[in-house]
Amino acid sequence: MALDLKMPILVVDDYQTMVRIIRNLLKQLGFEDVDDASDGTAALAKLKEKKYGLVISDWNMEPMTGYELLRHVRSDEALRVTPFIMVTAESKTENVIAAKKAGVNNYIVKPFNAQTLKAKIEAVCGS
Amino acid sequence: MATASAQRMRTSTRTRGALIDPGGIDLKMVARELEAVADYVTNIKREIGALRANELYRARLPVAHDELGNVVDATQSATNTIMAAAEEILGSAEQDFETYRTFVQHKVTQIFEACSFQDITGQRINKVVDELAQVEKRLSRFAAAVNMRDQAAQVDPEDAAKQARKDALLLNGPQTADLAVSQDDIDALFG
Numbered sequence: 001m002a003l004d005l006k007m008p009i010l011v012v013d014d015y016q017t018m019v020r021i022i023r024n025l026l027k028q029l030g031f032e033d034v035d036d037a038s039d040g041t042a043a044l045a046k047l048k049e050k051k052y053g054l055v056i057s058d059w060n061m062e063p064m065t066g067y068e069l070l071r072h073v074r075s076d077e078a079l080r081v082t083p084f085i086m087v088t089a090e091s092k093t094e095n096v097i098a099a100k101k102a103g104v105n106n107y108i109v110k111p112f113n114a115q116t117l118k119a120k121i122e123a124v125c126g127s
Numbered sequence: 128m129a130t131a132s133a134q135r136m137r138t139s140t141r142t143r144g145a146l147i148d149p150g151g152i153d154l155k156m157v158a159r160e161l162e163a164v165a166d167y168v169t170n171i172k173r174e175i176g177a178l179r180a181n182e183l184y185r186a187r188l189p190v191a192h193d194e195l196g197n198v199v200d201a202t203q204s205a206t207n208t209i210m211a212a213a214e215e216i217l218g219s220a221e222q223d224f225e226t227y228r229t230f231v232q233h234k235v236t237q238i239f240e241a242c243s244f245q246d247i248t249g250q251r252i253n254k255v256v257d258e259l260a261q262v263e264k265r266l267s268r269f270a271a272a273v274n275m276r277d278q279a280a281q282v283d284p285e286d287a288a289k290q291a292r293k294d295a296l297l298l299n300g301p302q303t304a305d306l307a308v309s310q311d312d313i314d315a316l317f318g
Contacts, residue, residue, distance in 0.1 A: 017203065017206050017207070017210070020210055021210070024210070024213075024214065024217075028217075059297075059298075060298050060300065065296050065298065067296055067297060068296065089300065089301040090297065090298070090299055090300070090301075091301060091302045091306075091307035091308050092297070092299045092302055092306065092307070092308065093308045093312075094297060094299075095297050095299060096308060096313050096316055097316070098297055100316060100317070106317055107313050107316075107317065108310070108313075109307070109308070109309075109310055109313065110301075112310070116310060123317075
């Protein structure tokens with residue numbers, strides 16, 4: 001499945017090790033333009049400055065969670081179509097259902113592997 | 128009121144074998160109840176002593192706190208070492224095979240060394256589990272001994288606010304294997 005490897009991706013996670021892991025995986029997949037933010041508030045600021053082709057966000061962050069970020073993105077006219085993948089340790093069914101209702105495009109539970117990440121990005125962004 | 132009660136006790140009379148005061152109070156029963164209260168208080172004092180609360184919060188809980196802090200630090204340090212080594216291998220532009228092989232072997236050795244953190248963190252976590260088991264044992268014994276019931280009014284407001292946020296934003300955290308939804312199940316939900 002064809003992927004636009006030049007599309008900017010925003011990785012949102014408060015745990016720098018996880019940001020580094022996702023950045024490296026994305027680099028291995030060939031993506032070059034990857035930014036990061038440490039919570040939903042910082043991510044929203046970046047989303048308003050630059051047009052991203054994909055947001056990959058953790059759920060549990062302070063002060064703004066990934067779930068709140070998702071709802072903000074989906075309620076913002078300029079951002080609402082931005083593809084959004086939740087990558088999180090929140091593994092209760094109620095979380096998945098809530099994220100789906102809020103408009104998430106896909107959901108990955110941690111720990112995950114490069115193949116899963118690639119498959120979800122392809123499912124969400126592939127043409 | 129205490130004076131009136133004492134006066135009633137002084138003027139009590141014996142009726143049909145029971146010590147009854149003119150006000151109709153069974154003083155034997157009162158004495159038995161007072162004795163039961165005294166026993167209860169003595170028991171609570173003994174259980175409070177057995178709880179050794181000072182030792183719990185001055186020694187055992189700080190140990191658990193410090194050990195877990197060390198586990199976080201050691202895990203982070205090892206992860207950074209492993210990731211840095213892997214990134215250096217991936218980013219190497221070395222053209223000579225033998226030089227590249229020596230370089231990779233050196234980096235892989237660093238990765239093996241960093242993985243030794245698991246032994247230490249395992250031991251630290253076992254210490255924490257032991258300390259918490261002691262806390263649990265003493266609290267459970269105390270709660271049973273004094274027939275303690277939790278009261279909503281005594282909930283710490285800060286803890287209540289945190290819990291309310293967790294509930295509202297579905298901050299459930301990682302789940303045990305039996306409760307966690309699998310990636311396959313999630314994929315099925317997304318069709």
